[in-house]
Amino acid sequence: MSFTQTASPSRDDFAAMLEESFGQSELAEGTVVKGTVVAIEKDLAIIDIGLKTEGRVALREFAGPGRDSQIQVGDEVEVYLERVENALGEAVLSRDKARREESWVRLEKAFNAQEKVTGVIFNQVKGGFTVDLDGAVAFLPRSQVDIRPIRDVGPLMHNPQPFQILKMDRRRGNIVVSRRTVLEETRAEQRHELVQNLEEGQVIDGVVKNITDYGAFVDLGGIDGLLHVTDIAWRRVNHPTEVLNIGQTVKVKIIKINHETHRISLGMKQLLGDPWEGIEAKYPVHARFKGRVTNITDYGAFVELEPGIEGLIHVSEMSWTKKNVHPGKIVSTSQEVEVAILEVDSVKRRISLGLKQTLQNPWDAFAEKYPAGAVVEGEVKNKTEFGLFLGLDGDVDGMVHLSDLDWNRPGEQVIDEFKKGDIIKAVVLDVDVDKERISLGVKQLAGDPFADAGEVRKGAIVTCEVTDVKDGGVEVKLIGTDLSTFVKRSELARDRGDQRPERFAVGEKFDARVILFDRKARKVQVSIKALEIAEEKEAVAQFGSQDSGASLGDILGAALKRANEKAD
Numbered sequence: 001m002s003f004t005q006t007a008s009p010s011r012d013d014f015a016a017m018l019e020e021s022f023g024q025s026e027l028a029e030g031t032v033v034k035g036t037v038v039a040i041e042k043d044l045a046i047i048d049i050g051l052k053t054e055g056r057v058a059l060r061e062f063a064g065p066g067r068d069s070q071i072q073v074g075d076e077v078e079v080y081l082e083r084v085e086n087a088l089g090e091a092v093l094s095r096d097k098a099r100r101e102e103s104w105v106r107l108e109k110a111f112n113a114q115e116k117v118t119g120v121i122f123n124q125v126k127g128g129f130t131v132d133l134d135g136a137v138a139f140l141p142r143s144q145v146d147i148r149p150i151r152d153v154g155p156l157m158h159n160p161q162p163f164q165i166l167k168m169d170r171r172r173g174n175i176v177v178s179r180r181t182v183l184e185e186t187r188a189e190q191r192h193e194l195v196q197n198l199e200e201g202q203v204i205d206g207v208v209k210n211i212t213d214y215g216a217f218v219d220l221g222g223i224d225g226l227l228h229v230t231d232i233a234w235r236r237v238n239h240p241t242e243v244l245n246i247g248q249t250v251k252v253k254i255i256k257i258n259h260e261t262h263r264i265s266l267g268m269k270q271l272l273g274d275p276w277e278g279i280e281a282k283y284p285v286h287a288r289f290k291g292r293v294t295n296i297t298d299y300g301a302f303v304e305l306e307p308g309i310e311g312l313i314h315v316s317e318m319s320w321t322k323k324n325v326h327p328g329k330i331v332s333t334s335q336e337v338e339v340a341i342l343e344v345d346s347v348k349r350r351i352s353l354g355l356k357q358t359l360q361n362p363w364d365a366f367a368e369k370y371p372a373g374a375v376v377e378g379e380v381k382n383k384t385e386f387g388l389f390l391g392l393d394g395d396v397d398g399m400v401h402l403s404d405l406d407w408n409r410p411g412e413q414v415i416d417e418f419k420k421g422d423i424i425k426a427v428v429l430d431v432d433v434d435k436e437r438i439s440l441g442v443k444q445l446a447g448d449p450f451a452d453a454g455e456v457r458k459g460a461i462v463t464c465e466v467t468d469v470k471d472g473g474v475e476v477k478l479i480g481t482d483l484s485t486f487v488k489r490s491e492l493a494r495d496r497g498d499q500r501p502e503r504f505a506v507g508e509k510f511d512a513r514v515i516l517f518d519r520k521a522r523k524v525q526v527s528i529k530a531l532e533i534a535e536e537k538e539a540v541a542q543f544g545s546q547d548s549g550a551s552l553g554d555i556l557g558a559a560l561k562r563a564n565e566k567a568d
Helices: 013-023 097-113 182-194 362-369 411-417 528-544 554-568
Strands: 031-042 044-048 055-059 076-083 091-094 114-127 128-132 136-141 161-169 174-178 204-210 215-219 223-227 249-258 264-267 288-296 300-306 309-314 336-345 351-355 376-385 387-392 396-401 425-430 437-440 461-470 472-477 484-489 510-519 523-527
Touching: 013 351, 097 114, 097 136, 097 161, 114 136, 128 174, 128 300, 136 161, 161 182, 223 249, 309 336, 362 396, 376 396, 387 411, 396 425, 472 523, 484 523, 510 528, 523 528
Parallel strands: 136 174, 223 264, 309 351, 396 437
Antiparallel strands: 031 044, 031 076, 044 055, 076 091, 114 128, 114 161, 128 136, 161 174, 204 215, 204 249, 215 223, 249 264, 288 300, 288 336, 300 309, 336 351, 376 387, 376 425, 387 396, 425 437, 461 472, 461 510, 472 484, 510 523
């Protein structure tokens, strides 16, 4: 029998084996390692990473959103070594985790450098979407999808596109991205380039992209301009939809360009002639024109005289008589009215119109029909602290001042006798057309008692009739006149004991002497006491001269007898 002697390993061979052993020990669990695809079995790829046994990785891990699995035998791939050996003696590998580790390193660099990254939106979640960043999953908030809210995100799904990383937290595995930031940046660059090619005053075609209450946004070929509602037409446009439609092609003029904000102001009416040129000659003051009511406000109504030319009828110029009434109760929208030109301001582009000026002034009409001294009839509309207001013919009001209610009694007392709604007569005292005032008088219907006082004068003896008895005296009327006065207690008799009002009765008559008669001050006063004193003096003078031997008692007795004879 012969034996084959096996050669012992040399020192160099042992060193090589030791180095290989150290190299294998560098494949630590939890790291990314390189391997070679040695076989593909059904849906698994067999990968050799240099260990005793190979590892198996599902083919789906080599695919992902926006990319297909095209791995072949012999391809070198990077995988994540989870375990060197499992219960079956195989290495546990993961392509997903390897890609995720690779992506995080690459994404952190992009985040720090503020660079864009490519990703694919592959799923919708609460509040937004998930994005695959080549293995790392990021969150895309709904507000960061587009510049403007979009309803259908279907066309954006599963398509590679750029994103900007807003936030990264590797410890928590959170990444937040934005597509909107990329679009805004791109749009800003495009706007800057487009704005450089535009000039103020340039006329350009555009497409109406959006309509709001204050105007319309017009696409000028990649950049939007604002066509304000006041620049659509020279005439009043209440809402842009009256003239424009979305998708409509319009010719506009560039009014202003703000190169810092890239805002562009557009105009359509500027392409037409300015109707305000030569406006003063076309619409002279006091001339009358017909127009259409276009808008009604609290302070008046706007009337279109021609397309692009509007004037304002202020509420104070709408009616001669209807004060503090809303303009909507006088005119209505779209109503055709005749107006008078009151003022034209071509600089401020304002025309003041009058509606009442096209109608006869009712104050003029009243003054012509009812001159001073005429008697009118009216309804008591209102009672105030200074008089009565009567509704008169022609829908105008007149006022009866307190002082013109009664000749003898104070107005504050007399006004209580009138009620709202009473129909009364009055005399026209004055009509002031400019101030729109009519002064009336009620007491003038009976005539002025001081003017018809007859023989009444100071010192005259008058007969009085008691009309009222009061503690301080008596109210009396002078017989034969319309004059009335109050006789104070102290003037009722010469003797203090007879100065008692209660000794008089209503309807009783007596003579008295006029001690004050002032037509200007409209005052008259009478006195029994003054009459008695005067008669006594007269008796003394008369009887004293006829019979010097008569006593004072005889003289007074004769005077009293004479006074009684006159009274009878």
